[in-house]
Amino acid sequence: MEVNDALLDHLRRVAALPDLAGTRYELEAEIGRGGMGVVYAARDRELNRRVALKVLDSTLAGEAQLIARLEHPAIVPIYETGTLPDGRAFYAMKLVAGARLDHYLTAAPSLGERLRVIRRAGEALAFAHTRGVIHRDLKPQNVMVGEFGEVYVMDWGVEAVAGTPAFRAPEARLDRRSDIYALGALLQFMLPSPAPPALRAIAAKAMRADPDARYADVPALLADLERFQEGLTVEAWAEPLGHRLRRFASRNAVLLWLLAAYAGAKFFLFFLRNL
Numbered sequence: 001m002e003v004n005d006a007l008l009d010h011l012r013r014v015a016a017l018p019d020l021a022g023t024r025y026e027l028e029a030e031i032g033r034g035g036m037g038v039v040y041a042a043r044d045r046e047l048n049r050r051v052a053l054k055v056l057d058s059t060l061a062g063e064a065q066l067i068a069r070l071e072h073p074a075i076v077p078i079y080e081t082g083t084l085p086d087g088r089a090f091y092a093m094k095l096v097a098g099a100r101l102d103h104y105l106t107a108a109p110s111l112g113e114r115l116r117v118i119r120r121a122g123e124a125l126a127f128a129h130t131r132g133v134i135h136r137d138l139k140p141q142n143v144m145v146g147e148f149g150e151v152y153v154m155d156w157g158v159e160a161v162a163g164t165p166a167f168r169a170p171e172a173r174l175d176r177r178s179d180i181y182a183l184g185a186l187l188q189f190m191l192p193s194p195a196p197p198a199l200r201a202i203a204a205k206a207m208r209a210d211p212d213a214r215y216a217d218v219p220a221l222l223a224d225l226e227r228f229q230e231g232l233t234v235e236a237w238a239e240p241l242g243h244r245l246r247r248f249a250s251r252n253a254v255l256l257w258l259l260a261a262y263a264g265a266k267f268f269l270f271f272l273r274n275l
Contacts, residue, residue, distance in 0.1 A: 018040070018053070018055045018084050018090065019085050019086060020042070020053075020084070021085060022085070023082060023084075023090075024045050024046045025042040025043065025045070025051070025053055026042060026043045026045055027042050027053075028040065028041040028042055028043060028050070029041050031052070034141075034155070036054075036056055036060060036155060037054050037055055037056030037057070037060065038054070038055050038056075039052055039053070039054045039055075040052070040053045040054075040055065041053075041095060042092070044092065050095050051079060051092045051093065051094065051095050052076075052092070052093050052094065052096070053090055053091075053092050053093075054090060054091055054093065055084065055088055055089070055090045056088065056089055057088060057089070058083065058087055058088060058089045060089070061081070063091075063156065063157075064081040064089070064091035065081075066133060066156055067091075067093075068081075069131055069133065070127070070128055070133060070156070072123075072124055072127045072128075074120050074123060074127075074151050074152055074153055075124050075127075075128070075152065075153060075156075076093050076094050076096060076154060077093060077094050078091050078092070078093050079091075079093060079094070080092045096144050096146055096150075096152050096154075097146060097147050098144050098145050098146035098147055098152075099144065099145055100140060100143070100144060101117065101140035101141070101143040101144070101145060101186075101190070102140035102141060104145045105140075105190065108192075111192060111196075112229070114190045114191070115199075115225055115229065116149075116151075117143070117145060117151050117190070118183070118186065118190060118225065119222055119226075121138070121143050121151055121153050121183065121186065122183055122218050122221060122222045123222070124151075125138070125153070125179050125183060125218045126217070126218040126219050126222070129176045129179070129217070129218060133156065134157075134174060134175060134178065134179050135156055135157055135179050135182070136156075136157030136174055136178070136179075137155060137157045137164055137167075137168075137182075138153070138167060138179060138182035138183060138185075139164045139167040139182070139185075139186070140186065140189060142154045143186070166185065166189075167181075167182045167185040167186065167189075168181075168182070169181035169182065170209055171211055175211075176217065176218075177211040177212075177214055178211070179218070180206050180214050180215055180217070180221060181206060181208075181211075181214060183206060183218065183221060184202070184204070184205070184206025184207040184214070184221070185203070185206075185207055187199070187203045187206065188203035188204075188207070191203070196228070197237065198228050198234045198236070198237045199225075199228060202221065202224050202225060202234060202236045202237070204236070205221075205224075205235075205236035206221055220235075223235075224236055
């Protein structure tokens with residue numbers, strides 16, 4: 001009997017299904033697969049709630065301990081860790097309902113909404129850096145936007161992770177500046193076309209080949225984004241005079257209209273007096 005590739009693939013997946021005997025979890029369905037492991041939807045029988053269950057090789061079990069150190073609204077909390085009968089490690093975490101960032105963009109969100117998501121992801125990175133943790137693999141597939149606009153940074157890397165080429169810094173040794181590069185690449189990925197030159201400049205500064213030429217830290221990058229949104233000059237861009245004048249006019253439109261009205265009224269009164 002000839003077995004086709006699709007059937008073989010199905011049999012391999014069934015054989016690899018985790019044995020949850022002895023745990024409080026009941027398997028529902030696979031919801032994601034990557035280099036670090038497989039994520040399943042499961043039900044916690046004790047608390048009667050759905051969770052995400054990540055199953056990974058025991059050599060990567062340190063990922064759970066790493067994430068458990070990070071308590072932040074934009075980082076998915078870990079509920080429990082353990083070992084399966086076959087020796088693989090698992091951890092249970094909050095099941096996030098929403099869309100991956102690359103899928104989220106198909107709805108064409110506004111520029112302001114795109115920048116809000118970047119800011120939330122950046123805040124999670126900045127927090128992790130204060131705890132001595134770097135992400136190592138920030139990319140659209142590792143950022144989720146929840147049903148109510150919540151932003152979650154997922155799949156925090158361990159030493160074995162080298163990153164994804166399009167979002168990976170060129171240096172061999174990864175550190176906080178590598179995450180800044182990846183955040184710049186994520187910003188560049190999210191920008192609409194055409195994008196404001198100041199935002200393109202912010203992404204380019206974060207992605208400079210020389211790590212020392214990037215932003216000093218994530219808060220510095222986020223501060224430049226905030227300056228852009230407030231209509232101020234950004235650190236990353238040597239703004240031409242014409243752009244500065246247009247930006248000034250945009251930020252001070254009401255004042256300029258009042259001045260124009262005042263000047264018009266003065267001219268009209270002068271004209272009447274000299275009839």
